[in-house]
Amino acid sequence: MCRLFAYVAPRTSAVDRELGERGIDSFISLAQVHGDGWGWAGVSEVGDGPSVYKSVESAAKDSNFGTSLAVGSRAAMVHLRWATSGMDIEEANTHPFLSDGISFEHNGSLKPVECARKMLSVESLANMVGHTDSEMYFALIREKRAAGLDLPDATRAAASDLRQAFPLSSLNAILLTSEELIVVHAHAHSVLTEEDVTEIMQFDLPDEHAEDYFALRWLRRPDGTILVGSTGVAEPDWLPLPAESVTTITLADGAAVTAPLMTD
Numbered sequence: 001m002c003r004l005f006a007y008v009a010p011r012t013s014a015v016d017r018e019l020g021e022r023g024i025d026s027f028i029s030l031a032q033v034h035g036d037g038w039g040w041a042g043v044s045e046v047g048d049g050p051s052v053y054k055s056v057e058s059a060a061k062d063s064n065f066g067t068s069l070a071v072g073s074r075a076a077m078v079h080l081r082w083a084t085s086g087m088d089i090e091e092a093n094t095h096p097f098l099s100d101g102i103s104f105e106h107n108g109s110l111k112p113v114e115c116a117r118k119m120l121s122v123e124s125l126a127n128m129v130g131h132t133d134s135e136m137y138f139a140l141i142r143e144k145r146a147a148g149l150d151l152p153d154a155t156r157a158a159a160s161d162l163r164q165a166f167p168l169s170s171l172n173a174i175l176l177t178s179e180e181l182i183v184v185h186a187h188a189h190s191v192l193t194e195e196d197v198t199e200i201m202q203f204d205l206p207d208e209h210a211e212d213y214f215a216l217r218w219l220r221r222p223d224g225t226i227l228v229g230s231t232g233v234a235e236p237d238w239l240p241l242p243a244e245s246v247t248t249i250t251l252a253d254g255a256a257v258t259a260p261l262m263t264d
Helices: 017-029 063-067 113-117 122-128 133-146 152-163 194-200
Strands: 002-013 038-043 051-055 073-081 095-100 102-107 174-178 180-185 216-220 226-230 243-251 256-258
Touching: 002 017, 002 102, 002 174, 017 063, 017 073, 038 063, 038 102, 038 174, 051 063, 063 256, 073 102, 073 174, 095 113, 102 133, 113 133, 113 152, 122 133, 133 216, 152 174, 152 194, 152 243, 152 256, 180 216, 180 226
Parallel strands: none
Antiparallel strands: 002 073, 002 226, 038 051, 038 073, 095 102, 102 174, 174 180, 180 243, 216 226, 243 256
16 A cells, blocks of 8 residues: 655646645655655656656655655656555565656555456566566556557556456556656545554554545646645545546646546
């Protein structure tokens, strides 16, 4: 399980500017639980491919975390990792992943992971750099794209296939390219386990963090900037994204289009 944040701005901005001091403090506090690494991806100008920086250190202890949040970008996203049980804490397994000009981060787990593995081609499996279910999700999206779909529809198709195979899993994800930010808000009936809740309660974390843990919310500011965040990062007055949907935000003008997951 993980925490996600992203923004798209009409001019150069940065994560720390968009979140503000209170938001950064929330992020740091969340890293007490989500401390199995962190990652940042950003697009400096529309048309530029995303750059990625990630670390296996906890964001609460890594000075490079604050440095990355200050990097000027037209769009960026951040990921705090709480590793799925059994998944190694190493850079190859740390989000965001980057391939084919696409960066990808996920909040959820696909269990049993072997079911996700069976959905991929031999070539996709051979090209994986780590062994997480999240990277398999990303690979499935790229397979759909390679088959001729544009990235938003490839994302919808992959998420729809995964929903059929994993009816209770969270498929929440954010993708960033040189032209668009794509947000999957599809967490079905996912809930934290009793063990997870017990671990969370040991820490002083932001309000609402454990309430509707897998929800994603968004906000469009008067200047056109769009923010997307997990509970605990998003403010309570941000609007919930539509359930079981994929929202595509164009970096050039901030236009947003939401479509439901594909059905047979």
